[in-house]
Amino acid sequence: MDTVNVNEGSQRRQRLQHKMVQHGIDGMIVTQNVDLYYLTGSMQTGYLFVPAVGEAVYFVRRSLLRAEQEADVTVRELGSLRSFAVGLAASCPHLFGSAANRGPDEPVVLAAEYDVLPVAQFQRLTSALPSVKWVDGSLIIRETRMIKSPREVEAIRAAARVIDAAFERALSRLTPGMTELELMSAVETAIRLSGHMGLMRVRGYNQEIITGMIGAGDAAARPTYFDGPAGGGGLGPASPQSASRRPIGRDEPILIDIGCCIDGYVIDQTRTVVIGELPADLKRAYEVSEAIIRSTEAQLRPGTICEELYASSLEQAAEAGLSDHFMGFGRDQVKFLGHGIGLEIDELPVLARGFQYPLEPGMVIAIEPKFTFPGRGVVGIENSYLITETGFEQLTITREGLIRL
Numbered sequence: 104m105d106t107v108n109v110n111e112g113s114q115r116r117q118r119l120q121h122k123m124v125q126h127g128i129d130g131m132i133v134t135q136n137v138d139l140y141y142l143t144g145s146m147q148t149g150y151l152f153v154p155a156v157g158e159a160v161y162f163v164r165r166s167l168l169r170a171e172q173e174a175d176v177t178v179r180e181l182g183s184l185r186s187f188a189v190g191l192a193a194s195c196p197h198l199f200g201s202a203a204n205r206g207p208d209e210p211v212v213l214a215a216e217y218d219v220l221p222v223a224q225f226q227r228l229t230s231a232l233p234s235v236k237w238v239d240g241s242l243i244i245r246e247t248r249m250i251k252s253p254r255e256v257e258a259i260r261a262a263a264r265v266i267d268a269a270f271e272r273a274l275s276r277l278t279p280g281m282t283e284l285e286l287m288s289a290v291e292t293a294i295r296l297s298g299h300m301g302l303m304r305v306r307g308y309n310q311e312i313i314t315g316m317i318g319a320g321d322a323a324a325r326p327t328y329f330d331g332p333a334g335g336g337g338l339g340p341a342s343p344q345s346a347s348r349r350p351i352g353r354d355e356p357i358l359i360d361i362g363c364c365i366d367g368y369v370i371d372q373t374r375t376v377v378i379g380e381l382p383a384d385l386k387r388a389y390e391v392s393e394a395i396i397r398s399t400e401a402q403l404r405p406g407t408i409c410e411e412l413y414a415s416s417l418e419q420a421a422e423a424g425l426s427d428h429f430m431g432f433g434r435d436q437v438k439f440l441g442h443g444i445g446l447e448i449d450e451l452p453v454l455a456r457g458f459q460y461p462l463e464p465g466m467v468i469a470i471e472p473k474f475t476f477p478g479r480g481v482v483g484i485e486n487s488y489l490i491t492e493t494g495f496e497q498l499t500i501t502r503e504g505l506i507r508l
Contacts (some may be wrong), residue, residue, distance in 0.1 A: 111252055112144055112175040116159055118250075122243040123155040123214065128197055130154045131214040131240045132228065137304055138216060138244055138447045140367065145173035149181045152191060162187055172239060176360045184231035191232075214240025245306075249443060249451045250465035256489055258368035259444070259467060259498055261298075263487070266370050267501045269293035277508060279353050279378055283346035284338070287317045290361055299363040304359050306447045315361035315371075316344065319351040323358045323481040326435035330449075331480040332473045333358055334435075356377040356389075356480035360471075362448070371444050371469040372499040373485030376506045381482070388474040389482040389505050391423045395472040396484055401438070403468075403488055403495035409458040413440045416454075416472055428474040441470035444487055466490040467498065 119142070123131060133139055133151040139161075140146040142153065147170040149163035162181035163170040170178045179190055192199040198211050211234070215225060218241040229237065251259070273289040291314055295301065303312045310330060316323070318335040327334030327344045336347030351357060355416035360373040367379025375389055395416050402412055420429035430437045444467055452460040454470065462468075468490070484503065488497040 107230045108144075108175070108254075111140065111254060112393055114252075115247065116142055116153055119153060119244060119247045120155055122247060123153070123159045123240075126214075126243060127212060128155060128214045128237075128238060128240065128243075128289060129212045130195065131244070133216065133244070134224065135216050135219045137306070138248075141248055141446060143170075143174040143176050145152040145170045147173075150187065151176070152194065154195050157195060157197075160190070161478060162190055167230075169220055184227055188231050194342060210234055210236040212236045212238060214238050214243070216241050216244060218308075221255070245451050248445060249460075250463060251445060251467050251489070252465070255445060256465075256467065256498075258366045259370055259487065259489075262363050262365040262368055262370035263498050263500055265294050265297040265299065265365060267374060267499075268297065269363070270359065270361070270374065270501050273359075274376065274508065276504070277351070277357075277376070277378070280350050282348050282350055283317050283319055283322065283335075284341045284348050286351065286357075286359075287314065287346035289357075290314065290317070294363040297363075297423050298365050300365070300367070303362055303364050303369050304447045305449055306451050310449065311344075312448055313342070313345050314363070317346045317357070317359050317361065318481065319349060319357045320355035320480045321478045322347055322349045323356065324432070324477050324479060327432070330437055331360075332431040332437055332471070332475055332483070333360060343412075351378070354381065356381060356385055356482045358473075360481070360485060367446050369444050369446075369448050370499065371448060371471075371485060371487050372501055373471055373473070373483055374506060375482045375484065375499060375504070376508065378508045379508070381505065382479075385476065385480065385482055386505065388423075388425055388428065388476070389484075391420070391425060392472040392474060393503070395419050395440075396486065399472075399496065400497075401490075403462065403490060405462055405464055405490060405492065407462045409452045409454050409460045409462065410456050412470075413456060413458075416440045420472075421475075424473055428476055430473060430475070432477050435475075440472060441468050443467060444469050462490045464490055464492050 169410040322336040335345040337343040357376040439455035441454040471485035486499040
């Protein structure tokens, strides 16, 4: 599936340009792979220059040939950074050429993705373009990506179908004594053969994800660096998250928080499974997680403020007497209910305090109320939703409820 075509790519760049004009930005230099792909349809090494007015130019170091085949913008070879500055002047003389006619008090304002651009690379850019005023363009490009097109949504739907089939296939093989790693391998084999790219991209610094998180009993509740309510034992300090070699037992919660990436786009879902029966208090906590997600669904419509959904979930967890366990435990509790998904697993908007975005048609959000019990396990549910003109469409299709084997 081609998720970027000429018309859509042009529309994306125009939306970004509109935001640039609103913020007084003359141009933006885009460097990150995902942003490059989103705006050009190609993911080759180089810099995309997007002027606030005019056509974008993609300066490519490697592979120039592939960029020329894939990108829907003008592609030029990127030599040295000095030649890049010359190329900018030739492409945008109204900003960088002799006709720019700007005084020393009117520098060209360029934006860059401060949240993902390495300092060393940024310093090289500032040396090549010394008269520029630099500003952070991270937020405006993430806001541009926040609203998904029908083609993007269809890619996420495709990922949802793949992960549903993989989930059922893996469950059919689940028996007591099977290790978490063996269960994860069953999932990964199925999704890889169905087109999973082999990675799920995360924008956050030093955040990584391995298909998702599968953990049983106390292992799922083991905290780690990943910004989520369930950590997992992992395979050691070099990979301290998700599935371990721990055998899965009876009457303990098995958290299966998984996704896959089809044509660049991810799905995110969680189901809780048990071989036998859960203890009564964990079963009740799971039921509260379902109540929270149903209550949240009732508010999923254009205009609802993101942080209000999080506040409502906190109230429900408190009313159930489960605040201490909601979305983690102790110092390792995370402060959100959900997050945007798309080309990355941690997109905007975030359902958390301080996020004043109103829901809009085209947003795709994963909502994941979970409860963590140290030494015992994690229970919860997660679905991904498309916000529509009248409400929402649930994109995850895997069966719900506490799944007993």
